[in-house]
Amino acid sequence: MPDNPPTPREIERFFAKTEESGGCTLWTGGTDGTGYGHFWFRGHVVSAHRWVWETINGPIPPNAVLHHHCHNRRCVNIEHLQLVTQQENLQDKVPRDPLARLKALERRVELLDGNIGGNGHKPLKNLRTKPADKTLGQTLGQTLGETLG
Numbered sequence: 001m002p003d004n005p006p007t008p009r010e011i012e013r014f015f016a017k018t019e020e021s022g023g024c025t026l027w028t029g030g031t032d033g034t035g036y037g038h039f040w041f042r043g044h045v046v047s048a049h050r051w052v053w054e055t056i057n058g059p060i061p062p063n064a065v066l067h068h069h070c071h072n073r074r075c076v077n078i079e080h081l082q083l084v085t086q087q088e089n090l091q092d093k094v095p096r097d098p099l100a101r102l103k104a105l106e107r108r109v110e111l112l113d114g115n116i117g118g119n120g121h122k123p124l125k126n127l128r129t130k131p132a133d134k135t136l137g138q139t140l141g142q143t144l145g146e147t148l149g
Contacts, residue, residue: 006041006055014039014051024070025077035073052076065089 006014017029017039027037027048037048053066056078060066067084068075075081084092 024072024075027074027076037074048076052078053081
């Protein structure tokens with residue numbers, strides 16, 4: 001893209017599809033099935049966060065990916081984006097589902113303890129939430145306490 005940078009009109013069209021929210025510049029245009037913004041640019045659909053990065057910084061190297069510090073896939077704030085390896089990006093991945101977050105935390109604790117499996121942690125697959133007698137937050141909090149305690 002640096003050989004043929006976007007025109008002021010193209011830049012204006014891009015930022016017309018954004019809004020500021022909590023420090024993020026959120027893409028309000030179309031998204032793909034995984035939540036990343038898509039932008040129609042010169043006859044091609046491009047990822048919105050990649051477009052803004054490459055417009056400002058040039059091409060993304062083949063061995064690199066863009067990481068969102070804010071963990072918001074719709075964010076196109078250049079200050080929230082960083083070039084990392086795929087491995088680094090996956091290590092910092094934050095699951096969206098609260099139960100998945102808890103499972104990821106349990107795996108990290110097991111790794112730190114050096115005990116993968118069989119370490120006495122309560123199995124999360126048996127966790128059940130009944131809205132009538134417990135809220136999800138109480139259940140997750142109790143399980144987290146048992147997992148770390």
